[in-house]
Amino acid sequence: MPQLEIVDLKASYGSQKVLEHINLSVEKGEIVSLIGPSGSGKSTLLRVLMGLLPPEQGTVRLDGKSVNYANKAEVRELRSSIAIVFQQYNLFQNMTVLENVMITPTRIKGWPKAQVEADAIRLLTRVGLAHRLKAYPDELSGGQQQRVAIARALALKPEVLLLDEVTAALDPELVTEVLDTIRELASEGITMFIVSHEMSFVREVSSKVVFMADGLVVESGSPQQIFDNPQEPRARDFVGKILRH
Amino acid sequence: MSDFHLAELFSYYNVVLLLKGLAATFLLSVIGCFAGFVAGFVIAILRMTRSLALAPLRAAAFTYCFLFRRIPFLVTLMLVFFASQSSKLELSTFSVALVSVCLIAAAYLGEIIRSGLESVHKNQWEAAQTLNFSYLESLRHVIVPQAWPIIVPPTFSFFVMFIKDTALASQIGVMELTSASKVLTNKGFSAALVYGTVLVLYFLISYPLSRLGKRLENSLAATRNRRP
Incomplete structure (x- = not known):
């Protein structure tokens, strides 16, 4: 059972959609890095997980138990296991x-x-x-x-x-x-979710790398896959630009 | 000649009159400042809430601050005076003045305190929230201690201004300092002498207060480390 599971998560700031169809699962002890251009929704995903921005739809499961973000007690409980x-x-x-x-x-x-x-x-x-x-x-x-x-x-x-x-x-x-x-x-x-622009660091520590753009998970996989052999054009473009610098 | 006037002005009866006036002004000021500060704090805290359930109270607090800061002090005084008469509460003129000063101080201080609380960066609220602080715990441990140095200076400058405004209570016949001085000038004492005395008495109330404000400011600046 994954420690943290995100199923079809969606969130917006007002009328602006910032996250759509986010699906992720994290095993205990895994280090998952979120990378992608600014404004792609990486930080927003963390804010949603933390209960700072209520999700519009979708499910977040912590240790197999789904969290109702509208319920204060459940959010409190969640916040006592996530920092x-x-x-x-x-x-x-x-x-x-x-x-x-x-x-x-x-x-x-x-x-x-x-x-x-x-x-x-x-x-x-x-x-x-x-x-x-x-x-x-x-x-x-x-x-x-x-x-x-x-x-x-x-x-x-x-x-x-x-x-x-x-x-x-x-x-x-x-x-x-x-x-x-x-x-x-x-x-x-300790299980970690890292949003970072430090690519060499991400590559070194991550067990899984998730590339996001425009509020969507474009591609996810091992650091080797994402950095050396990205499949999606959007990811290839991003990684190519970074590696050139 | 002026010695004679001085001796006469400070006759037993007149001194008692002045002291009673001083006491009334003092009470109006102190109770107004204190009750106003407490009520203003509650109003400010209420206005900072976000929950839907408290929306009506929030609107009421907003309207209250909005209105009472825009009505002249004298008009508020008259409003309370006539309201108390028509409602058969039969408050004494002193009580009418007391209610008025509290109403006004609460509205102004509510605004001062609210703006102080709002000056604390939003990320402090967020950090507290993610660490499972409740609204009141966030205020108590994080927001209020940081807002304090912002709140204190305008609060004390309001207090000092406010003491002078209590003189308007003389308009509905409260025997405070200004009324007492009117009585004395009507009795034929030199206006310069009478108002000179009253000036000193007002100063005696407000000066220690502004000193206290200054001291609080300094000590607060010391607990939070000062920026270079």
């Missing part, structure tokens, strides 16, 4: 690094504070930020903020992690430190 990291980090600006990581487990989940704190420090150490626990987000570089955001997501022990263009707002030097963090996670068997 998202945003392109713009979206750290809470009024809290320190440590508070950002601890607030949800302690105040929302009610987990015991001592254990959460130990956990948070362990996570922040892992992403290389043990020395900035008391810093506020705007005292950190973009790469550091993004690593805090990843730690914040992991503190909830999610089953699935969604990464929405997490390196798009970073300069090239900082990209590496964030990608290293994700690479490490990838080796630990």
Whole structure:
């Protein structure tokens, strides 16, 4: 049974269709990357999965159980097993690094504070930020903020992690430190959904690559298939352009 | 000659009159600011909601803010005054003034607080939402702490302006500072002297308030780290 299954999903912003006939399934521990030109609906797909944009039709199944996005309780349950990291980090600006990581487990989940704190420090150490626990987000570089955001997501022990263009707002030097963090996670068997424009990274870590354009899944397959031998003209065109650069 | 006037102006009876006026002005200001702030907060929070079920309340809150910020203070005062008379509630003139100041302060502060809350970036709401914060939890832990430094300065400048506006209560016969000074000038005391005294008394109320506002501003700027 796939851990996450998307069947014939459709979504729009007002009258503008942004996703159509999306079918995807993700096995536990798989790393699925969404690639494609800007505006193709990659980020929107993650927003729909997270319940930030209600789908118009279609089914999302998590561990075989379909999720009704109109039902608040079901969305809450879904959000306790899926976490998202945003392109713009979206750290809470009024809290320190440590508070950002601890607030949800302690105040929302009610987990015991001592254990959460130990956990948070362990996570922040892992992403290389043990020395900035008391810093506020705007005292950190973009790469550091993004690593805090990843730690914040992991503190909830999610089953699935969604990464929405997490390196798009970073300069090239900082990209590496964030990608290293994700690479490490990838080796630990957490299921990940990655939207990224870092093609060599995508090729390296993904178990499956999905090429999207104009709100549709155009082609999906192994990284080798998509990058070396794409079947669809649209995908071939996109990959060709990237590889030329 | 002026010594004689001063001594006479500050006779026991007149001092009591001025102090009573001061107390009335003080009460109108403090209760108006406080109740207005609390009510304004509720209005702002209500107006930020998105749920369909709350749509009628949202519309009511919007209309309330929209209307009461556009009616002159004096007209609101008269409205409440005549409404209380025709409804046989028989509120004292002081209560009428009190209700009016609360109505007005709530409308203005509701708008100030709402714009402060809205100044917090949408992505903060989204992050909280995806971490399963409820609406009120998002407000409490994330939005309000960030909106605070935006809300405080206009709130205190409103308070200071508002204290002066309570003088309009004299128009319906409330014995506050301005009415007391009218009584004294009618009794033949030098207007310069009487209003000079009243000026000092108004200043005594509003100056500590603006100092408090300044201090709050600084301390809030310190908890959130200041940008260079």
